[in-house]
Amino acid sequence: MTDLLCSDAAVRVADTLLRANGGRAVWLRLPAPAVANNDGEQLGLATPQFQDVELAPVAFRKLEKTTVLLVSGSAVQSIVGSLQFNSAEVLFETAVGVVVDCVLYTILSNTASTSDGKTYMYSLELRAPDR
Numbered sequence: 001m002t003d004l005l006c007s008d009a010a011v012r013v014a015d016t017l018l019r020a021n022g023g024r025a026v027w028l029r030l031p032a033p034a035v036a037n038n039d040g041e042q043l044g045l046a047t048p049q050f051q052d053v054e055l056a057p058v059a060f061r062k063l064e065k066t067t068v069l070l071v072s073g074s075a076v077q078s079i080v081g082s083l084q085f086n087s088a089e090v091l092f093e094t095a096v097g098v099v100v101d102c103v104l105y106t107i108l109s110n111t112a113s114t115s116d117g118k119t120y121m122y123s124l125e126l127r128a129p130d131r
Contacts, residue, residue, distance in 0.1 A: 010116075011073055011118065013120070014072060014120040015057060015072050015074060017059075018057040018058060018059050018070060018072050018121070019057045021059045022057070022058065023056075023057045023058075023059070024056070024057070024058060025054050025055065025057070025058065026055050026056070026058050026069070026098050026099060026100045027052040027053065027054055027055070027099040027100075028052065028053045028054075028055050028079070028091075028095050028098055028099075029050050029051075029052050029096040030050065030051050030052075030053060030083075030091075030094060030095050030096065031048065031049070031050060032048075032049035032051045052099060053079055053083070055071055055072075055075055055076070055079070055098070056072070056075060057072050058070060058071050060100075066127055067105065067125075067126045067127075067128065068124070068126070069098060069105075069123070069124040069126055070123055071121065071122040071123075071124060072121065072122075073118075073119040073120045073121050073122060074120075076088045076091070076119075076122055079091065088112065088119070088122060089110065092107055092110040092122075095107060097126075098126055103128065103129065105126035105127060106126065106127045106129070107124055107125070108125040108126065108127050109124070110122055110124050111125075
């Protein structure tokens with residue numbers, strides 16, 4: 001019982017710290033689901049569609065060549081559950097990138113921070129587009 005309380009407390013603390021240190025929202029860009037019985041899509045003639053899903057709260061840490069995005073574990077778990085992904089790792093690998101202020105950043109890597117087996121925060125290493 002105490003392990004459950006400790007892991008829940010870590011999730012609440014992470015959410016509170018992310019809100020206090022930036023607390024903004026960004027968009028995770030995902031490929032839209034395929035449309036069944038669409039001949040153009042089956043032949044590769046249809047234009048790919050995307051859907052944006054909100055990630056909040058998040059906070060940024062800027063480095064020289066990359067940006068680290070700290071994301072709430074509870075926000076990621078709600079997206080994983082609602083979009084029926086197997087895990088957060090599959091979600092981030094499937095994503096095209098993260099949209100911040102109308103700029104699409106590429107996800108280079110993701111790392112989960114856990115407490116008593118429960119993930120309270122994800123760290124995404126992002127790369128800005130070349131200009």
